[in-house]
Amino acid sequence: MASTDVELMLGVKAGDETCFEHLLEKYRTPLVGFLYRMVRDRATAEDLAQEAFLRVFRARKNYAPGAKFTTWLFRIATNLALNSLRDGRRRQREVSIDGPEQTGQPLLEVADPGAAIEEKLVERDRAKAIRQAVQALPEKQRAAVLLHKYQDLGYAEIARILGCSESALKSLLFRAHETLRTRLEPLAPHAARPGKGEGR
Amino acid sequence: MKCEAMEALLLAAIDGRASTEERERVAGHLARCEACTRRMEQLKATWSALDALPSIEPSAWFDTRVRARMREPLPKAGRLGRLPAGLRWYLTAAALIALAIWISLRPPASRPAPVAKSPQNQQDFAVIQNLPELENYDVISNFEALPALPGAQSVGNSQPVE
Numbered sequence: 001m002a003s004t005d006v007e008l009m010l011g012v013k014a015g016d017e018t019c020f021e022h023l024l025e026k027y028r029t030p031l032v033g034f035l036y037r038m039v040r041d042r043a044t045a046e047d048l049a050q051e052a053f054l055r056v057f058r059a060r061k062n063y064a065p066g067a068k069f070t071t072w073l074f075r076i077a078t079n080l081a082l083n084s085l086r087d088g089r090r091r092q093r094e095v096s097i098d099g100p101e102q103t104g105q106p107l108l109e110v111a112d113p114g115a116a117i118e119e120k121l122v123e124r125d126r127a128k129a130i131r132q133a134v135q136a137l138p139e140k141q142r143a144a145v146l147l148h149k150y151q152d153l154g155y156a157e158i159a160r161i162l163g164c165s166e167s168a169l170k171s172l173l174f175r176a177h178e179t180l181r182t183r184l185e186p187l188a189p190h191a192a193r194p195g196k197g198e199g200r
Numbered sequence: 201m202k203c204e205a206m207e208a209l210l211l212a213a214i215d216g217r218a219s220t221e222e223r224e225r226v227a228g229h230l231a232r233c234e235a236c237t238r239r240m241e242q243l244k245a246t247w248s249a250l251d252a253l254p255s256i257e258p259s260a261w262f263d264t265r266v267r268a269r270m271r272e273p274l275p276k277a278g279r280l281g282r283l284p285a286g287l288r289w290y291l292t293a294a295a296l297i298a299l300a301i302w303i304s305l306r307p308p309a310s311r312p313a314p315v316a317k318s319p320q321n322q323q324d325f326a327v328i329q330n331l332p333e334l335e336n337y338d339v340i341s342n343f344e345a346l347p348a349l350p351g352a353q354s355v356g357n358s359q360p361v362e
Contacts (some may be wrong), residue, residue, distance in 0.1 A: 021263075028262055033255040042256055049258070050266050057270055127252045134253060148215065149250050155217060170208035177211060181246045 005069035012060045020060075023069070024053060030151060031077055037146050038081040040135065048084060052077040068157060075161045078143050085139055126187050133183040141176040148173055203229075203236050210240050214247050 003011070003022070011019030031052060036045035055076050134142060140162060147158045159169040206229055212218035213226045230237045 024263055024266060028258045032258040032262070036256045037253060042259075045256070046259060046262060046265075050262070050269055053266050054269050058274070123252075126249075127254070130249050130252050131254070134250070145250070149247070150255075155212075167208075170211070173211055174207045177243055177246055180250075181242050184246060184249055187249070 006065045009056075009060070009063050009069055010065065012057070013063045020057060023056075027070070027073060028053075031073065034074070034146055034151060035077055035081055037134070037150070038078075038139075038143060039084055040131075044084060048077065048080045051080055067160060070151075070153065071157050071160050074147065074151065074153070075163075078147075078161055082139055082143065129184065129187055133180050136183065137176055137179060141172055141179070144169060144172050145176045145180070203233060206233075206236050210236065210243055214240070214244055 003019070005023065005026075008019040008023050012023070028049065031049045032045055035048045036042060039045055039048070052073060056073060134145065137145065144158065144162060147153055147161060151158075153161070155166050155169055159166045162169060162172075164172070206226065209218060209222055209226050213223055218226065226240075230240060
């Protein structure tokens with residue numbers, strides 16, 4: 001039977017490292033993905049994710065089942081990302097916002113491999129514009145948008161991660177989406193086309 | 201319901217976090233508000249556009265690195281770092297206060313003297329100010345016709361003529 005995060009964390013506290021392995025396996029992909037979208041550098045994202053797991057492990061003796069494990073983990077990760085962005089230590093390694101993508105993957109997976117080259121280029125430009133628009137958001141707004149869009153977390157949990165009230169988070173998210181909408185307006189034929197999909 | 205009150209609900213309706221009751225309120229408002237309907241469509245488009253934001257998978261050596269770092273000894277703190285955080289704060293504050301007191305009590309000799317206020321400078325300044333009068337002092341005081349001029353008496357009182 002699958003254990004809950006709290007059970008796993010209590011196991012880690014009791015010295016069972018396999019419990020920590022389970023948590024690592026469960027959360028490494030969402031955590032690295034979130035941090036990559038925050039800092040846009042693979043090496044930094046992996047380093048910060050490792051540091052977040054390490055802090056959880058080192059704090060295991062003081063763990064008390066209260067807030068959700070994901071709140072704790074993503075709060076550590078968000079703070080690490082915000083500090084990393086602020087202290088600018090990674091700036092020397094940071095590629096230009098227009099630089100080549102570091103994933104080794106195309107910027108956008110186009111569903112139809114037979115689509116015209118022109119259409120692929122348009123899609124690529126669109127993906128780049130979206131990345132730039134997200135990157136240009138203030139750091140806290142960016143974190144809110146990324147946690148809201150890509151992590152399966154409720155408003156209350158995201159608010160606790162960011163250290164604000166739920167109503168402040170909703171206001172932050174609305175402002176961020178309004179900014180994104182304005183910035184992505186030039187892509188109107190694609191980005192602002194109504195009813196293209198509802199995400200979740 | 202006012203349009204401003206709909207803002208947060210529109211997003212919650214798009215992201216699937218709205219309750220059934222909230223979704224019904226949104227649907228009821230949109231049925232009679234064209235501006236919010238348009239805004240809803242734009243927010244939906246932005247929400248969908250974010251699907252194109254690339255992500256990465258952790259590298260193959262991610263777990264190995266975490267395990268290796270778990271085995272690393274904790275970095276040793278210096279003598280100050282081993283003190284409790286509260287005590288460190290008090291020590292830092294005490295050092296800053298001591299520094300401020302030392303700066304305020306420094307001997308004034310180390311400070312540059314104000315130039316315009318020294319007595320010597322004030323004397324020099326008066327001389328320079330009266331220079332044309334002093335240059336002509338001998339000529340004026342020896343001028344023979346001067347006592348005959350009207351009002352010369354008063355001049356003579358202030359500047360005696362030989």
